[in-house]
Amino acid sequence: MATVTVRSPSKSAFLPALLLFMIVAINQSEAQLSTNFYASSCPNALSTIRNSIRTAISRERRMAASLLRLHFHDCFVHGCDASILLDQSPTITSEKTAPPNDKSARGYELIDAAKARLETICPGVVSCADVLAVAAKEASAYVGGPSWAVKLGRRDSTSAFPDETLTDLPFFKADLQTLIDNFGAKGLSPRDMVALSGAHTLGQAQCFTFRDRIYSNGTDNIIDRGFASTRRRRCPAVGGDDALAAMDLVTPNSFDNNYFRNLVQRKGLLETDQVLFSGGSTDSIVMEYSRSPSRFSADFAAAMIRMGDIQPLTGSAGQIRRICGAVNN
Structure with a gap:
């Protein structure tokens, strides 16, 4: 009887199939997210x-x-x-x-x-x-x-x-490169990062997150002195860590591009705000958004969609919790 030699496929032979499997798996995961996902199952x-x-x-x-x-x-x-x-x-x-x-x-x-x-x-x-x-x-x-x-x-x-x-989660004292790395690890670009940071046109921050910045005694050359003085009224040098201050003094409850105009004027409340406009690679994006509310709005929406795509559980993974605070029994 003739001997038949069966050769094991080389590792390189597996690569095209493996890549195809990975692409299909990724596409299937993304395909399961759809804007009309509940059109039939829960139309309202x-x-x-x-x-x-x-x-x-x-x-x-x-x-x-x-x-x-x-x-x-x-x-x-x-x-x-x-x-x-x-x-x-x-x-x-x-x-x-x-x-x-x-x-x-x-x-x-x-x-x-x-x-x-x-x-x-x-x-x-x-x-x-x-x-x-x-x-x-x-x-x-x-x-x-x-x-x-x-x-x-x-x-x-x-x-x-x-x-x-x-x-x-980004630390409120992070430098620009650390922020870029944080967002990059989630598949988001520096432009996405700047656009998403624009959400700080709304809301308030606690005193402990910006105290060092407003009490820098002139050593921080990227803060407007009048702005720092105004902010000290709501944030004492000692105590009051939980005291709140609006991120944007002018329109704190309206979504607009005033956040970026503030950065250009060195009036960013948090270090991670002002670092976006401090002589670094994102200065041009901040300037663009400060001049064009429509560009900011469009990029913010696009970045929110991309952020919503970060590692979703789909198919049979996870569950549909009946109560958001607890896993189903």
């Missing part, structure tokens, strides 16, 4: 979220900034999976109590309320991650910012990732 989902969120912001306009921030903090930690909404439990260490969130993240109850309404019309259909993504868009639109078509179909995480909040 978007209007239900819209009505709930707009009613809440009409009561407290500052909540628009809080919802945008909540979506950002969710997506940057292990992807847009609603892990930030999970409460502390015997089996889960919540992200809510992690240092980047414990003093500043808010608006959880609004997401819970919108989700509860959805459960009455389409139980077990709409994920908390999608509610959060739509809420951010509605928050922007309600206060004069851009709107965009939210891609849907995310599923919810069954775990929280508090340790990743310390490594993945």
Whole structure:
């Protein structure tokens, strides 16, 4: 009998098939996110979220900034999976109590309320991650910012990732290159980073995040002295860490490009704001946005869509939580 020699395929022979598999897997994951994902399963989902969120912001306009921030903090930690909404439990260490969130993240109850309404019309259909993504868009639109078509179909995480909040969320004292690296690790460009930072045209910051900057005694040559003096009225040199100050003194509750005009005038409140216009590679983007509100709005919307694409759970991964603060039993 003749001997038949069977040769093992070389490693290089596997590469085209492996690459094809990876491309197909990525495309399948992205294809599962669709702007009309709930068109049949819950046709009133978007209007239900819209009505709930707009009613809440009409009561407290500052909540628009809080919802945008909540979506950002969710997506940057292990992807847009609603892990930030999970409460502390015997089996889960919540992200809510992690240092980047414990003093500043808010608006959880609004997401819970919108989700509860959805459960009455389409139980077990709409994920908390999608509610959060739509809420951010509605928050922007309600206060004069851009709107965009939210891609849907995310599923919810069954775990929280508090340790990743310390490594993945930008630190308020980070330098420009560190910020670029933080955003780049999430697949976002420096232009995306500057555009998303423009959300700081809304909301307030706590004193401890900007005290060093306004009490620099002239050593910080990238802060306007009159601006620093004004900010000291709301932030004492000692104590009062939780005292709040508007990110934008002129239009603190309206979404506009005044944030970028402030940076050009050396009136950025946080170090991570002003560093975007301090002689570095993003100066030209800041200048462009300061001159063109329409360009800023368009780029912000596009960046929010890209941010919403960060590591979504799709298909059979995760679950559709019935209550956003707890994993299904």
